[in-house]
Amino acid sequence: SQELEQSPQSLIVQEGKNLTINCTSSKTLYGLYWYKQKYGEGLIFLMMLQKGGEEKSHEKITAKLDEKKQQSSLHITASQPSHAGIYLCGAVGNSGYALNFGKGTSLLVTP
Amino acid sequence: KAGVTQTPRYLIKTRGQQVTLSCSPISGHRSVSWYQQTPGQGLQFLFEYFSETQRNKGNFPGRFSGRQFSNSRSEMNVSTLELGDSALYLCASSLVIGGTEAFFGQGTRLTVV
Numbered sequence: 534s535q536e537l538e539q540s541p542q543s544l545i546v547q548e549g550k551n552l553t554i555n556c557t558s559s560k561t562l563y564g565l566y567w568y569k570q571k572y573g574e575g576l577i578f579l580m581m582l583q584k585g586g587e588e589k590s591h592e593k594i595t596a597k598l599d600e601k602k603q604q605s606s607l608h609i610t611a612s613q614p615s616h617a618g619i620y621l622c623g624a625v626g627n628s629g630y631a632l633n634f635g636k637g638t639s640l641l642v643t644p
Numbered sequence: 645k646a647g648v649t650q651t652p653r654y655l656i657k658t659r660g661q662q663v664t665l666s667c668s669p670i671s672g673h674r675s676v677s678w679y680q681q682t683p684g685q686g687l688q689f690l691f692e693y694f695s696e697t698q699r700n701k702g703n704f705p706g707r708f709s710g711r712q713f714s715n716s717r718s719e720m721n722v723s724t725l726e727l728g729d730s731a732l733y734l735c736a737s738s739l740v741i742g743g744t745e746a747f748f749g750q751g752t753r754l755t756v757v
Contacts, residue, residue, distance in 0.1 A: 566745075575648070
């Protein structure tokens with residue numbers, strides 16, 4: 534089955550700093566999703582990437598998909614306390630149906 | 645429009661009991677997926693329903709079951725609860741099955757004592 538490995542597992546950054554979270558798949562990616570979760574709550578959809586080389590941005594968050602490396606990265610520019618939470622990458626499995634998820638990256642932004 | 649609604653938000657049960665969790669998808673969405681989230685295993689796929697039929701199933705024992713009604717609302721049931729079933733159970737709805745943007749509910753926090 535497909536496995537998604539996220540790095541780092543946790544991150545503490547100072548407000549205003551940039552950061553990058555990586556998600557590497559053990560198998561070919563047919564679609565990659567990024568979600569944010571506030572502790573103990575549901576997931577909030579951030580963006581979906583489907584094509585190799587695709588890059589999408591939403592406010593200060595940019596995600597890229599490197600199909601050849603079976604990897605996606607999520608970059609946050611000028612981090613703010615509101616960016617704190619758990620970031621999860623998800624990918625459609627071989628069946629073409631439900632999402633498999635990475636274990637998540639916990640982000641804390643300090644003042 | 646209203647988001648995905650999960651009830652109840654919190655639940656405490658005793659080992660051996662059974663529990664039923666409910667999920668109301670976004671209006672017009674016909675696919676509902678269920679996930680279990682624990683600190684150790686992360687977010688794991690349980691099953692997915694579309695048009696009242698289970699279309700896909702994760703690697704969970706038969707104690708975990710679900711169903712979907714004609715109005716797309718879904719329930720999941722866990723029988724003979726074990727301590728290890730304590731988790732946040734999330735449901736997600738999407739317009740069609742697989743490969744599309746899924747919207748998640750706030751989850752049901754189940755604690756088994």
